Amino acid sequence: MLKPLPLLAFLATALALAAGAEIGRDRQGKAHFVASFPIRTPALSFGGLSAIELDGNGTRFTVLSDRGFIATGRIRRDGEGRIVALDGVQSWPLKAISGRSLRLWERDAEGLAIGPSGPIHVSFEGFHRVRAYPAPTAAARSIPGSPFFAKLDDNLGLEALAIDRQGRLLAIPEAFPDPHALPLLRLENGMWRKIATIPRRGPFRPTGADIGPDGALYLLERDFVWYRGFRSRIRRFRLAETGISEEETLLVTPFGRHDNLEGIAVWPRADGQVRMTLISDDNANWVQRSEMVEYDVSPLPPRRAGAARAALDMQMPLQPSGGAAK
Numbered sequence: 289m290l291k292p293l294p295l296l297a298f299l300a301t302a303l304a305l306a307a308g309a310e311i312g313r314d315r316q317g318k319a320h321f322v323a324s325f326p327i328r329t330p331a332l333s334f335g336g337l338s339a340i341e342l343d344g345n346g347t348r349f350t351v352l353s354d355r356g357f358i359a360t361g362r363i364r365r366d367g368e369g370r371i372v373a374l375d376g377v378q379s380w381p382l383k384a385i386s387g388r389s390l391r392l393w394e395r396d397a398e399g400l401a402i403g404p405s406g407p408i409h410v411s412f413e414g415f416h417r418v419r420a421y422p423a424p425t426a427a428a429r430s431i432p433g434s435p436f437f438a439k440l441d442d443n444l445g446l447e448a449l450a451i452d453r454q455g456r457l458l459a460i461p462e463a464f465p466d467p468h469a470l471p472l473l474r475l476e477n478g479m480w481r482k483i484a485t486i487p488r489r490g491p492f493r494p495t496g497a498d499i500g501p502d503g504a505l506y507l508l509e510r511d512f513v514w515y516r517g518f519r520s521r522i523r524r525f526r527l528a529e530t531g532i533s534e535e536e537t538l539l540v541t542p543f544g545r546h547d548n549l550e551g552i553a554v555w556p557r558a559d560g561q562v563r564m565t566l567i568s569d570d571n572a573n574w575v576q577r578s579e580m581v582e583y584d585v586s587p588l589p590p591r592r593a594g595a596a597r598a599a600l601d602m603q604m605p606l607q608p609s610g611g612a613a614k
Contacts, residue, residue, distance in 0.1 A: 319522065319539040319564065319583040324546065325371040327567075327578040331379050332359055337578050339400035339449075339496060339551035340567040346555050349374075350402060350424075351567060352410060356382050356395030358424045363580075369557070371580055380424050382410065387427040399449030399496070400551065401457060409457055413445035418459065431457075434480035436473060439465055447550075448497035450505065452527065460486065460507070462493045470494065472505075472532065484531040492521045495549065496566075501556035502587035503527060506538075508552040508566065516543040522552070522564065526588060538564075538585050547577050562587045 327337070332351070339352040342363075351359050361377035382397060384390055399411035399418075408421040409431070416437040419428035440446070444463035451457055457475040464470050469485040486494075492509035500506050505525045512518050522539040525532040547568040557563050564583045570576040 317537050317539050319585045322563070322582040322584055323370040324582075325580045327374070327580060329361075329374050329377050331361075331377040332374075332578065334379070335570045335578055337551065337567050338398050338569050340553045340565060340580075341400050341402045341498075342553040342555050342565055344501075344555055346557075346563060346565065349553075350400065350408065351551070352397050352400045353379075354396050354398060354413075354569065356390045356397060358382055358397075358408070358410075358421075360424060369563075371582070382421070383425075383427045385419070385428045385430055396445075398445065398447045398550075399459065401449035401451045401498075403451045403455050409449055409451070411446035411449050411459060413440075413447070414442050416440050416445045418446065418449070418457070431475070432478050432480065434473065436461075436471060436480060436482070444493075448494045448507065450497045450499050452499055453503055458497065458499075458505075460494050460497055462495065486525075486532070487535070496552040498552050498554040499527065500524075500554035500562050500587065502562065504588040505532060506552060506554045506564065508549060510549065512548070513543065518546065518548045519543045520546060520549045520566070522583075524585075524588060526591065534588075536588075539583060546581050547579060549581060556587075557584065560587065561585065 334353055334355045334357050336354040337351050338354045341350045347363055349361055349363055357379050359377055359379035362375045363371055364373040364375055366372050382390055394415055396413040397410050398413050401409040406422065408424065409418060410421065411418045417433060418431040420431055421428055440461050441463060445461060446459050447462040448460040449457065459473045460470055469487050471482045472484040472486055473480045474483045491511045494507055495510045496508040498506050505527045507523045509521045510518060520541045521537065524536045524538050526534040548571065549566045550569040551567040553565045555563055561584045564585065566581040568577065568579045570578045
């Protein structure tokens with residue numbers, strides 16, 4: 289979540305969105321734009337949508353709000369697979385471990401990850417923590433903390449959560465004291481361990497992550513300039529037991545192409561392509577919009593025999609293997 293912006297920033301963002309700033313020069317890289325769907329469902333009127341998870345066929349969704357709400361529903365699609373409606377949407381306030389309602393300073397929910405059999409994992413900023421929920425209406429269950437969490441800024445915490453193929457929780461902060469890299473954390477045997485570092489490239493910061501059907505790590509990132517609006521980037525990494533490698537840039541949007549995209553869900557299409565469903569946080573202000581945006585991309589191919597082993601840590605810095613077309 290971005291901190292409240294001055295009125296001039298609001299107006300500049302509104303002008304950028306209204307004008308579709310630079311929309312004709314979308315540097316999409318390897319991703320293909322499908323469609324954008326504005327969210328006007330009354331059950332999601334609290335806004336601040338910060339994360340999304342979908343089932344394996346892109347129909348049932350769970351979304352998170354940084355106002356401390358969680359919601360579920362179904363996506364209705366047309367014959368071309370584009371979103372046309374959201375059905376059966378229900379929402380509930382997230383609860384504390386005691387079962388009480390969250391206090392105002394506890395509500396900044398940012399990351400969401402759900403395994404095949406649950407539970408629902410949620411990360412929070414401000415009071416940095418991760419909680420597990422057996423159901424949307426249930427009280428939270430504690431997840432161990434980490435010394436890494438104490439190094440995070442109040443508004444730059446655990447923005448991205450994901451679950452790997454072994455069912456282990458992954459976390460990525462929005463920022464870290466190291467200006468050149470971010471830790472990729474994995475929860476193992478009740479302890480968070482850094483398994484890799486993700487290189488920072490340019491002004492973008494992580495806002496969401498997911499593990500795709502190809503087993504790759506998909507990382508959604510955001511850049512914001514007050515007089516130009518938002519732009520987004522998606523990078524993909526091959527994920528291995530000991531780290532990440534084969535960095536690719538799948539998408540870089542121009543300023544104003546979309547709103548403040550914060551959540552990403554990655555799922556398989558019937559034709560073998562990978563669909564990336566993104567959701568925007570309107571920061572609960574009138575000049576921004578909540579929307580679902582979708583892009584398609586080819587899956588990460590299997591590793592070729594004799595390919596270089598995964599980069600492990602900062603001693604073996606990653607080199608990008610692809611970039612967005614200029």
